[in-house]
Amino acid sequence: MNNLKRSLLIITVLMAAVMELIDTTIVNVALSHMSGNLGATLEDTTWVVTAYAIANVIIIPITSFLTAIFGRRNYYIGSIVVFVVCSFMCGSAGDIWTLVFFRFLQGLGGGALLSVSQAVIFELFPKEKQSVASAIFGIGVFIGPTIGPTMGGIIIDNYSWPLIFYINVPIGILAATACYFLLTEPAIKPKVNKIDWTGIALLATGIGSLQTVLERGQTEDWFATGYITVLTITAIVSLTGFVIWELKIEHPVVNLRVFRSKSLTIAAILTFITGIGMFTSVFLTPVIAQRLLGFSPTQTGFLLLPGAIIAIVGLILSGRLIQSGVSPLMVVAAGFMCFIYFNWNMSGINFDTSAHTITINLIFRALGMAFLTVPLTMLAVSSLPPADIPQGAALNNMMRQLGGAFGISAVNTFTARRMAVHRTDLLVNITNTNSYAVGRLNSLISYFEHKGINPIDAKIKAMAVIEQTVVKQSAMLSYVDAFAMIGLLFAMALPLLLLVVKSPKNAAISKMVIADH
Structure with a gap:
């Protein structure tokens, strides 16, 4: 394959992977709009996110098997077609459960776009340049979920939610067409066995x-x-x-024996932790920005954009550093330290925190992802034989998705319980003996009475305002607690890095990972 076709194929498969990853987060800022438009509760509407995640996690670990059955080219192009068709059907859905159904099918189609794309990119680079391949793929892994909320916010504020799905159609058609002419079967074809x-x-x-x-x-x-x-x-x-x-x-159907590779096993654990940090930060930040700080969907999306741009430079830099002989241990440690610093800073925000401050914090989160993606992705597959790379890549990608799902679930539970604790702590201070609380209540009563409301109703409204203030403050305190908890998790994971890599004696990337023997 000449250099032009090789470059076009890399761009094509990366574009397909980014398209799939964008869809993991792009709907997050649109749920309330979908709920109102389709006449569904917000609780039912969250199944739009759940269905996609379930389908993704089911299909990702068996992509290697399906590739062997159908052939990589057929399976990959077929998956793009399924993704595109179901994207169109999602945008055309007239009720919530039709949308959920096609969202699930969309997730099944999208599962291949991540793992197969990674395998194709790694195959196109020689062993000594695998860190470059890892950096290129890392751009998609990081940029997709990060720019999803930005795109979603712009679309929701200026157009309507179906465009979130329709936008996949031209991109998918272009990717499928390009793959039809450029994508070939792997040099070593996996053996097709009994299903x-x-x-x-x-x-x-x-x-x-x-x-x-x-x-x-x-x-x-x-x-x-x-x-x-x-x-x-x-x-x-x-x-x-x-x-x-x-x-x-x-x-x-899933060759779990690849976990005999010590490097893959450790990479999977660290990728799981990285997934927690990656997805919970994208989940918590829009919630705080929109619900507590009053940002619009577009403003919220743009909070993440500067970090996403800087992360591209960070990904390329980390790949070059490792290839030039810098210890991967230093790069991974730098990534974890950036995540710890990001979460530490976010654990100190309040209602007066500016968009600029949050954006700066998110840049450290972006750099953390950039410094972790290259060595961890490389670690997962570099010690595997070529035939096992698709399976190793699929399992590692599944761990990232599971980490995200586990992290968001844990954060939801943690914040709900901390919110109750903080609410109780705050209510203890609202008493007749607290001069500030009494003064605030009387001030609100006077305000409502000035608006022509009778004294009894004025007091009820004043109490409602204080209750709302307590709820918002409890929520803010619980969210910053969540950031502190995630930062602590990354700090506790730091010792694991000693088992991952060791300083290479030369610049060869093959020396990056722990030998399996």
Whole structure:
């Protein structure tokens, strides 16, 4: 393949991966608009996010198997077509459950766009330049979820929510057409074996149940709800059975034996933690900006944009540093320190915090992602034989998605409980003996009476305002607590880095990872 075709193929598969990743977050700022337009509750509308995540996590680990069955070219192009068609159907949906159904199918189509894209990019680079491939793919991994809210905000403020899905159609058609002419089968074709239907069923049941529990547990009050309890038991039994079954049979749908690679195992753990930080920060920041600080969807989206731009430079820089002989340990440690610094700063924000301050904080978050993506992605696949790279890449990508789902679920639970604690602490101070509280109440009563409201109703309204203030303050305190908790998690993970990489004796990237023997 000549350099022009090679470059065009890299751009094409990266574009497809970015398109898929954008859809993981682009709907976050549009849920309330969808809810009102489709006549659904906000709780039901969140299934638009849940359905996509469930489908993604189910399909990602079996992309290697599906690639072997259908051929990489056919499966990849077919997945783009499914993604595009379902994107159009999502935008055309007339009710919430039609939207959820096609959103699930869209997630099934999108699953291949991440793992196969990564495998193609790594295949196009020689072993000694794998860090460059990792940096290029890292651009998509990072930029997609980050610019999703920005794009969503602009679309919601200026157009309508269906355009969030329609925008995928021309991009997908272009990507599918380019792949038809440029994409070929891998040099080493995976062997097609007997279809492991048992493994597929156990995986789909287990991951689907687990993801639903993680996404809906807090909303449904966890085990106080019958179906959450049932799904938790189902997830445990199915996933345990899946692991046992896949390690037992000769030709599993997901080759868990690749985890014999020490580097892949450690990379998967650290990628899981990175996924927590990556997705929770994108989740918490828009919530604080819109619900507490009063930013518009567009303003909220643009908070993340400067960091996304700077991260591109950081990704390229980190790849070049590793290739030039800088210890990957230093790069990974720098990434974790940036994340710790970001969360520490965000744990100190309040209602007077400016958009500029949040944007600066998010730049450190972006640099953290940039410094982590290259060495961790490289670590996951560089010690694997070529035939196992697609499986290793798929499992590592799944860990990032699971980390995000787990992180958001944990944050939702944590903030809900901390909100109750902070509310109680604040209400203790609102008493007849607190001169500030009494003065504030009397001031509000006088204000409403001045507006012509009778004294009884004026007091009721004044109490409602104070209640609203307590709720907002409790929410802010709980969210900054969440940032502190995530920062602590990254700090606790730092010792794991000592097991990941060691300083290379030369610039060869193959020396970056821990040897498996």
